[in-house]
Amino acid sequence: MKIGKPEISVEENTVVHRTEIESGDGRRDLWFRVDAKFGDLVTDTCDAPLVGLLIPAMAAGEDIHISGPISERLFYNLSSPYQTLLQHILPALLKVEIHPDQLRAEHGRAPGVATGFSGGIDSFCVLADHHYSSECPDGFRLTHLVFNNVGSHGNGEQGRRLFRKRSDHLAPKVKRMGLPFVLVDSNLGSFYEEGLAFAKTHTPRNIAVALLLQQGIRRYMYAAAYTLRHTYVGPDYDISRTDPISLPLLSTEVQEVMPGGEIYTRVEKSLKIAEIADSYDTLDVCVRGEDINCSQCNKCVLTMAPLDAAGLLDRYSARFHVDAYRANQYRLLARSLQKPKPGPLRREIVRFIRDSDWRIRFTVPLRALQYRTVKRIKRPFGRLVRRILHALGRGRGSSE
Secondary structure, eight states: OEEOOOEEEEETTEEEEEEEEEETTEEEEEEEEEEGGGGGGOOSSSHHHHHHHHHHHHHHTOOEEEEEEEEHHHHHHHHTHHHHHHHHHSTTOOOOOEEEEEEEOOOOOOOEEEEEOOSSHHHHHHHIIIIIOTTSOGGGSOOEEEEEOSSTTOSHHHHHHHHHHHHHHHHHHHHHHTOOEEEEEESGGGGSOTTSOHHHHHHHHHHHHHHHTTTTEEEEEEEOSSOGGGOOOOTTSOGGGGHHHHGGGGOOSSOEEEEESTTSOHHHHHHHHTTOGGGTTTOOOOSSOOSSOOSOSHHHHHHHHHHHHTTOGGGGTTTSOHHHHHHTHHHHHHHHHOOSSOOHHHHHHHHHHHHSOOOOOOSSOHHHHHHHTSTTSOTTHHHHHHHHHHHHTTTSOSOO
């Protein structure tokens, strides 16, 4: 794979960072597009293309030759340590050599501090500590929020439409927060084959955007999905579980990349952001990309349940179908928990519900639901769920 020198141009009130990529799939351009008013944040290095295309190059077994400048620190870390980590997550990847024409080791003092913002639990938690908190040091206080298009919305024009729809929803909310909102469009997702799922590759995809902006952003906080105790390097796991280890390897002399919110569990994050009024009409956790959270999918249900158990769900009536959820909450919760190998997030939510005084409203007899809906959950987790759901119904009678 050959990565050419970056060309930075102004096109229709946007600044475009474009590099020619030559690989076994042919020759095409990789581009990132930013609103012109944020053009001073964009670097002239190849750091962003290198990080963004490392996994596709490893999947194809192609060494990487780079015509433009890259960070010396990044070159060192990506040449071996980071590739070894990626091979533990995706064993089919092959180690490749990186051949840069020019290394940069200069240190800069850009003023910006940024984080990606999707309106979700994790990104709101970063804001809680680094924007709303009065105790945050100035060097760690957010100056920019970033929203990008590198595959989470889908590829092609359909993905671009969803990217614009979601950014249009978030823009007025971010304006109210008083922070600049940097939108970064890109065709990076089109370089990833179908087998390289976003869940297993999102960290380098998103950090490519962070490095694109390193001319003006010196510290980038990547919202953690898991608490530190769940850090794990291994196959068949969400790449987020490696972030405390991997993010320092993606930093440069100019920009420090670090996790944010990694000290909190998912439930702790939910309770923390429930004290932020700006989240009440903004929170977006749904996988379906609708105008309002569907309140049916697993992500919605597992977000609503702890909030409901803590008596805080009504604060989000503008973002969830609260009444419809409560009318079916036993069925929805049982379905969302029935996984043969529940991950740490599900186990954590189960523990919180078990230890709370929450009571589920039943619309059909408990006994029927317990055996028709929950019986299929595999042992030993199924026994735990059945005990919890039975306890939650205690004192309510068989139906209401």
